[in-house]
Structures are given as structure tokens and as C-alpha cells.
Amino acid sequence: DNVGKEPITRFTTNLESEELFYTDSNGRELLERRRDYRPTWTANLTEPVSGNYYPVTSKILIRDQNKGLELAVLNDRSQGGSSMKDGQVEIMVHRRLLSDDAKGVGEALNETAYGEGLIARGRHFVFAGEIAGSDNVSLAAQERLLASEDTSGSLDLYQWRILWANKECRQETGIGKVELEDVNPHLRGGRVENHLGKKTSVHPIETRTSISPSSAFVGLTSSLPENVQVLTLERWTDNSLLLRLEHILENDEDRVLSQDVSINIQDLLFSLKVNSLRETTLDGNQWLSDTDRLTWTSTDTRQRSEVSRDIQDFSITLSPMQIRTFVVGY
Numbered sequence: 001d002n003v004g005k006e007p008i009t010r011f012t013t014n015l016e017s018e019e020l021f022y023t024d025s026n027g028r029e030l031l032e033r034r035r036d037y038r039p040t041w042t043a044n045l046t047e048p049v050s051g052n053y054y055p056v057t058s059k060i061l062i063r064d065q066n067k068g069l070e071l072a073v074l075n076d077r078s079q080g081g082s083s084m085k086d087g088q089v090e091i092m093v094h095r096r097l098l099s100d101d102a103k104g105v106g107e108a109l110n111e112t113a114y115g116e117g118l119i120a121r122g123r124h125f126v127f128a129g130e131i132a133g134s135d136n137v138s139l140a141a142q143e144r145l146l147a148s149e150d151t152s153g154s155l156d157l158y159q160w161r162i163l164w165a166n167k168e169c170r171q172e173t174g175i176g177k178v179e180l181e182d183v184n185p186h187l188r189g190g191r192v193e194n195h196l197g198k199k200t201s202v203h204p205i206e207t208r209t210s211i212s213p214s215s216a217f218v219g220l221t222s223s224l225p226e227n228v229q230v231l232t233l234e235r236w237t238d239n240s241l242l243l244r245l246e247h248i249l250e251n252d253e254d255r256v257l258s259q260d261v262s263i264n265i266q267d268l269l270f271s272l273k274v275n276s277l278r279e280t281t282l283d284g285n286q287w288l289s290d291t292d293r294l295t296w297t298s299t300d301t302r303q304r305s306e307v308s309r310d311i312q313d314f315s316i317t318l319s320p321m322q323i324r325t326f327v328v329g330y
Contacts, residue, residue, distance in 0.1 A: 022063075
């Protein structure tokens with residue numbers, strides 16, 4: 001029809017989000033967004049849709065603080081998202097525009113392959129429930145844990161999945177086994193089914209997919225804590241490995257899992273006798289002890305929180321959102 005299209009997925013609830021929504025910063029901390037607002041100047045948005053869209057690398061969510069409820073949407077690729085009305089979350093899944101916007105590029109956003117418009121694919125995972133969560137795990141922690149498992153390929157997730165974490169709207173068959181039989185009365189719209197038409201019964205923390213022993217490499221002697229993820233484990237030299245570990249939760253996201261966590265590297269690695277452990281900068285290019293960071297003069301009075309950098313008997317500590325890189329000798 002010669003008209004450009006910007007298809008979106010929109011989730012509508014009766015949550016009172018008070019113009020606030022949250023998007024992640026490159027898959028890590030959440031940033032608060034307020035509709036039609038900028039923190040350092042008075043906003044006068046002549047294009048309210050584009051002016052309220054923000055990058056969504058891994059998650060966008062809204063909260064109703066009065067009801068203690070949250071709706072979060074996790075995506076498996078970078079997209080744009082917003083909350084154009086209270087109680088709504090929307091994500092743009094594709095764009096194909098046939099006219100230039102006269103902003104200087106001189107080219108329409110009309111990408112094609114073999115003469116046809118490109119096809120966009122992706123998955124969204126919807127969390128809805130009490131902010132406090134259930135089974136002593138906050139909803140934010142459950143979202144982080146599912147995202148980390150899906151990224152690592154340990155979950156065989158369907159095209160669409162919704163996880164109701166509110167205790168009032170689920171039946172349990174054992175700890176954390178969620179049956180999608182009832183719908184939270186605060187979140188209208190009914191049950192979401194996957195593309196195969198099957199109801200999904202899964203809990204983000206407990207679900208595991210078995211891997212054939214012939215195709216699996218077990219490099220760890222014991223399981224890592226739930227709030228720690230291995231980002232890198234690769235050969236560095238003939239007798240050393242590069243190991244990068246991440247604490248996947250933010251401060252105050254969970255009463256238990258948002259605490260500092262200690263790991264003994266010597267006990268962690270499988271079939272290796274670890275004899276040295278030395279920390280590097282995040283990128284692994286320089287020993288951390290040799291780093292001389294620039295000190296900037298600033299009028300900002302906020303202080304950065306101190307994080308642990310000690311290594312004691314091959315034991316290291318990770319603070320919330322901290323990533324540490326090590327060369328492990330054996």
C-alpha cells in the first residue's frame with residue numbers, strides 16, 4: 001500500500017504506573033524513564049512517540065507501587081520500547097519506512113533482501129506478579145535468572161511465554177512449579193500460549209534442559225551461586241585460563257541474592273590444580289595492580305560505592321553488578 005510500517009507489540013494492564021517505566025542499560029542496571037520528561041531541562045516534545053522511545057537491550061517494565069505489582073517484558077535482541085500510557089508496555093519489533101524523514105541522511109529506512117522487505121524475528125518473555133516475588137526470590141531476581149539462563153542456551157524456550165509469579169494466581173506442584181491456570185485480576189488479557197499452542201508450565205529458576213554428554217563440556221567442579229554467571233572461560237596460555245565472572249543482580253533487587261558473594265576459584269575449576277590467580281582489567285589487557293586510572297575533577301558530590309578487590313587463598317568476592325576478570329594459572 002506504499003505506506004511505511006512500524007509494527008509493535010503492546011501489553012495493556014490496569015496497573016497505575018504513574019508515567020514511569022524502566023529500561024535496562026546494555027543488559028545491566030535499570031534506568032528510570034518518565035514519559036514526556038527530561039531530568040536536566042524542560043521537555044517540549046513535538047514528536048511524543050519517538051521522544052518517549054528508549055533502547056531496550058534485554059528488559060522493559062512498569063510497576064504499580066500501590067498494589068506492589070510489576071509487568072516486565074524480556075526480549076532476546078535489542079529493540080525500542082516505551083510506555084505511552086499508564087499500564088502499557090510496548091516494544092517495536094520491526095520498521096520499514098518508504099520515505100526519507102528529511103533529517104539529513106537522504107535515505108528511507110527500507111531494507112530489503114532479494115527485493116523483499118527484511119523479516120524480523122524474536123522472542124518476548126513476559127513476567128507479571130508481585131514485586132516481592134515468591135519462594136523468597138524477588139520478581140526482579142527471577143527475571144535476571146531467566147535472562148542469564150536463556151542467554152547461556154540452557155533453556156529451551158518457546159516463542160512466547162508468560163510466567164505468573166503472583167501467589168494468588170497460580171497453583172504449585174512442588175517448590176516454584178508454576179501452572180498457568182488462573183490470571184492475575186490486575187493484569188487482564190488472559191493466558192498467553194506459545195506458538196505450538198501448548199500451555200507453558202515452567203519456573204525460571206528450576207527449569208533445566210538436559211544436554212547430551214557427548215556434546216557437553218563440564219569445566220566446573222561445583223555449581224556457581226545463582227547470582228553469578230561465567231562470562232568468559234577460555235585458554236590464555238599453555239598453562240593458564242582467562243576467567244571472567246559477573247554478579248547478575250543490582251543492589252536491593254533481592255533480599256538475599258543482591259548481597260556480596262564469595263567464590264573459591266581453586267575449588268571451582270574441574271580437573272585443574274590451580275596454583276595462581278591474578279586479576280586483570282575488565283578487558284584482560286593489563287594487570288589490575290598496574291592500572292593507573294585518571295582522576296577527574298567533578299562537582300558531583302555523589303561517592304562511588306567501594307567494591308571488594310581482595311584475593312585471599314584463591315577466594316574472590318563479587319558485589320552486585322560487578323564483573324571481575326582473572327588469569328588462572330595451573
